[in-house]
Amino acid sequence: MTAPPQLHRDDRPRCTSRLEAGTIATPEQLAPVRDTPLPTVGAHPPLFAVLGAHGGAAASTLARWWAPAADTGLAWPGSPRTTQMVIVAARLCMPGLTAAADRLREWHAGLAPDGVQVIGLVLTAARPGRVPMVVRRYRSVVAQLVEHVHQIAWHDELLSCELTDLAQYVPFDPPPLRRSRLTDTVPPDVHHAGTQIITHLAATRIDAAAQDDSEGTP
Numbered sequence: 576m577t578a579p580p581q582l583h584r585d586d587r588p589r590c591t592s593r594l595e596a597g598t599i600a601t602p603e604q605l606a607p608v609r610d611t612p613l614p615t616v617g618a619h620p621p622l623f624a625v626l627g628a629h630g631g632a633a634a635s636t637l638a639r640w641w642a643p644a645a646d647t648g649l650a651w652p653g654s655p656r657t658t659q660m661v662i663v664a665a666r667l668c669m670p671g672l673t674a675a676a677d678r679l680r681e682w683h684a685g686l687a688p689d690g691v692q693v694i695g696l697v698l699t700a701a702r703p704g705r706v707p708m709v710v711r712r713y714r715s716v717v718a719q720l721v722e723h724v725h726q727i728a729w730h731d732e733l734l735s736c737e738l739t740d741l742a743q744y745v746p747f748d749p750p751p752l753r754r755s756r757l758t759d760t761v762p763p764d765v766h767h768a769g770t771q772i773i774t775h776l777a778a779t780r781i782d783a784a785a786q787d788d789s790e791g792t793p
Contacts, residue, residue: 609652620657622643626662636699662697669710694772694776696724700728727765732757736757740757740758
């Protein structure tokens with residue numbers, strides 16, 4: 576049996592869970608930190624981690640759908656031996672958006688572990704149908720905290736599928752030509768979001784390499 580990941584809450588001084596200016600929080604109000612490396616994806620280390628802003632954020636499902644990803648649960652990936660590129664996942668509802676805002680503000684305030692870089696937010700539908708106006712308005716507010724926001728629709732078939740049965744998105748796979756079963760191919764919105772994430776991640780690495788080269792030039 577695989578040992579559970581080692582999680583801890585450190586003693587860093589923090590802001591409140593809403594991260595209001597000038598206030599301090601206890602470690603219990605922050606996301607925990609995962610000390611152990613994320614699991615490998617096949618023979619390769621994961622390219623990015625999916626962090627659930629709250630329970631039921633669909634982080635496990637998203638990490639299964641995107642083959643290059645790993646599920647880091649509710650914890651920041653704290654080990655430098657694994658990827659610290661993070662996608663924050665949340666449900667598209669008021670509690671989900673509030674939790675996502677807490678994690679994003681925590682990161683912006685420099686309160687996540689050293690090396691963590693948030694590269695996007697994924698909002699998964701909380702139910703089928705139209706999103707209430709109040710939720711749409713708050714989504715716009717939370718979207719200002721992150722450069723890239725991806726949306727995943729409600730998929731009824733997930734209610735009757737095991738995670739291990741879901742098809743996976745692999746970078747450079749062609750988009751699905753038509754809607755099919757989730758066990759055969761990923762949905763178009765999942766494919767589109769995966770392609771955007773990989774593209775943004777590649778651009779981030781190119782920019783970082785260029786910056787390193789310029790800093791090393793005498």
